[in-house]
Structure formats: C-alpha cells, structure tokens
C-alpha cells in the first residue's frame with residue numbers, strides 16, 4: 001500500500017474511533033450509531049451545486065461527509081466546518097488542515113464572521129434534528145435561514161424514512177429527496193432551496 005493511501009485509511013479509522021467515543025459520551029448530540037457510509041456521504045456531496053460561494057458543513061463529526069465534499073470538487077478554501085464536540089474538532093483539524101474549522105454551535109451561525117465574508121452556496125447538515133431538543137432545533141433552523149441567501153441550497157439527512165420537517169423558513173422549497181439504503185441505518189436525504197426573493 002502506498003504512503004498516501006495508508007494515511008487516508010488511518011485518518012478515516014481515527015475519525016471513526018473519535019466518533020464512536022463521542023457517541024458513548026453524548027449519544028443525543030451525536031445522534032448516530034456510526035458515521036455516514038461512503039455511499040451516503042457521496043450522495044449528500046453530489047447535491048452541492050457547482051459555482052462560487054462558501055459551503056458550510058454543520059456537524060462534520062469524524063469527517064465522512066467532509067471528505068466526500070472535497071472529493072466532489074468543493075475547494076478546501078470554500079469549505080467551512082462547524083462542530084460542537086471538542087475532541088472531534090481536534091481530530092478534524094489534523095485530518096483537514098486547509099479547511100476553515102469553527103469549534104462552535106449551529107445555533108449561533110449568524111455570530112461567526114467567517115460566514116459573513118462570502119455568500120453561501122450550500123449548507124450541508126448532518127445534525128441529528130430528531131434527537132436534539134425541539135427548541136434547539138428551531139433555533140438552528142432559524143439561524144440557517146439567517147445566514148442563507150437567495151439560491152442557497154440546504155441539505156439535511158435523517159434516519160426517518162418519511163420526510164422530516166427541516167424547512168428552515170417560509171420561502172424555502174424542497175427540491176430533491178432520496179433514500180440511501182446502503183447506510184446503517186438507511187437514511188433519507190432532503191434538499192431545500194432558498195427561494196426568498198425569487199420573482
């Protein structure tokens with residue numbers, strides 16, 4: 001095995017181990033029994049439109065979706081990660097040294113200067129909206145609406161096989177949804193478009 005491949009595999013394993021340790025400590029905040037599969041991560045990344053603007057990832061965890069976003073072609077300089085767990089932030093910083101990383105809370109998005117520098121092309125969320133407390137979920141979705149701009153795509157996955165209401169605000173429209181069976185457990189991916197201001 002060549003050196004680069006070996007490094008990729010060992011950072012993936014390290015991401016997995018950190019994720020599982022955090023799941024044991026904070027199951028509701030992590031909200032998943034294991035990281036997203038490569039199939040799910042690729043499906044999510046494929047919904048990010050090409051073009052200018054930042055791509056914001058909420059809850060990158062061990063980095064499964066982050067890695068797929070970079071492979072999909074999102075430039076490291078266009079990607080911003082926000083993660084609440086300190087141990088996961090430390091391992092993300094080691095694994096993705098060129099990517100902007102905020103140790104913070106998705107319930108306070110509008111307060112982060114990095115997100116005001118350029119418009120957002122997409123917001124990719126792996127936040128466990130079904131296991132977080134409802135008032136926190138409402139605050140997070142309101143913040144998504146606050147930092148989003150007309151045309152921004154908001155992508156959310158969940159383990160519900162029926163649609164989960166993750167509409168950030170009036171004026172967002174669901175434009176895509178699919179089921180991904182090759183994940184533990186199977187997942188539903190939904191994508192919304194910020195149509196506020198559209199004629």
Ligand SMILES: C[S@@+](CC[C@H](N)C(=O)[O-])C[C@H]1O[C@@H](n2cnc3c(N)ncnc32)[C@H](O)[C@@H]1O
Pocket residue numbers: 029030031032034035036058059060061062063064065082083084085088104105106107126127128
């Ligand atoms: C289901 S895991 C997803 C991890 C990874 N993206 C994946 O798909 O494998 C959810 C992640 O969201 C993080 N998280 C939960 N609440 C958060 C919040 N309010 N702000 C930022 N991150 C949060 C958790 O710490 C965890 O890393």
